Amino acid sequence: MAGIYIHIPFCRQKCYYCDFYKTVNLSQKESFIFALKKEINQRKNFLSNQSVSTIYFGGGTPSVLNEKQITAILKQLHSNFVVDSDVEITFEANPDDLNPEYLSILKRTGINRLSIGIQSFQEKHLKKMNRRHNAEQAVISVEDAVNKGFRNISVDLIYGLPGLTNIQWQKSLRKCFDLPVDHLSAYHLTYHEGTPFYTWLKKGSLKELKESESVDQFNVLLEMAEDAGFEQYEISNFAKNEKYSRHNSSYWNGISYLGLGPSAHSFNGIIRSWNVANLESYLKAIENDLVYQEEEKLSETDKYNEYIITRIRTKWGISVNEVEKLFGPERAKTLKQNIQKYIDSGKVIYQKENLKLSHDGLFVSDEIMANLIII
DSSP: OEEEEEEEOBOSSOOTTOOSOOBSOGGGHHHHHHHHHHHHHHTTTTTTTOOEEEEEEEESOGGGOOHHHHHHHHHHHHHHSOEEEEEEEEEEEOGGGOOHHHHHHHHHHTOOEEEEEEEOSOHHHHHHHTOSOOHHHHHHHHHHHHHTTOOOEEEEEEESOTTOOHHHHHHHHHHHHHSSOSEEEEEEOOOOTTSHHHHHHHHTSSOOOOHHHHHHHHHHHHHHHHHTTEEEEETTEEEETTOOOHHHHHHHTTOOEEEESTTOEEEOSSEEEEEOSOHHHHHHHHHTTOOOEEEEEOOHHHHHHHHHHHHTTBSSOEEHHHHHHHHOHHHHHHHHHHHHHHHHTTSEEEETTEEEEOHHHHTTHHHHHHHHSOO
């Protein structure tokens, strides 16, 4: 079982908070599709003939692609990999792209899960982030998707935005939970270097939300999600009726995945690799059969740290028995010693040989991870 991630590096306009690699030069889409198909062929052995259970179109903005382009990518994947019959195919999209006609196209191509980048239902904050859609389009996109037969819909929201009040955040969450969605990814705003938000923050023209207000908004998220029947199965991810993201869950459970396209990362349990984060360099390298990626072979310590960081984020937590089986009894013993203070303080729950973050532990998860990994 393995996953494939495809990075579509195009956006019609850039959001002020986003640091993912992207370009607004849409004239290179066909050149990119040609190169991507070649990369798929070149890297068909990376997953060692494991069957592909998830395919994820991320970006950028995958919804800039037309039917012919999406179909060409999926056809190339099926030609080079063993793809499960019940494969989960997730497609990230902007709400304003999801008109009924485009939704019909996505349905025809075999896309069966939508991840809609709503980010906020507040007009003020949508404009502040330089999003292309408005709140009404966000609502309509979900309703239209359901009408077109999509039954696995996720939305993204951001909290901790400058000037975002608790009342506004509650309204956005209420609007989200009133819609026929099964999954929510809710992220706290991060000021990434190189983004306009980061520049404005450093210049003082943008004011960061107080930490206490961010904590309040996270608490509101947890409470309202639970009341709406959404289970928190990872720090930032919530699902109704166990409709977890199979693709993202594979990341957290150490399952192999292949990343395709500029800036995409790959992992097969032995090697971690990443493609060049530049479309021009990517296209040129593939055209001329040059190297377009870097890679590192994981040491046993790397593998252990990877296991700890990904598992502790989830509702399933860290299995002490599995740590002992994979990394040896001494490593398991050290883990229990390092985590004991968090068990004593109630930030970690130790139950049936599993270590999980408690409600209080969620707020200091970065600190806990830092103290558990081996440098």
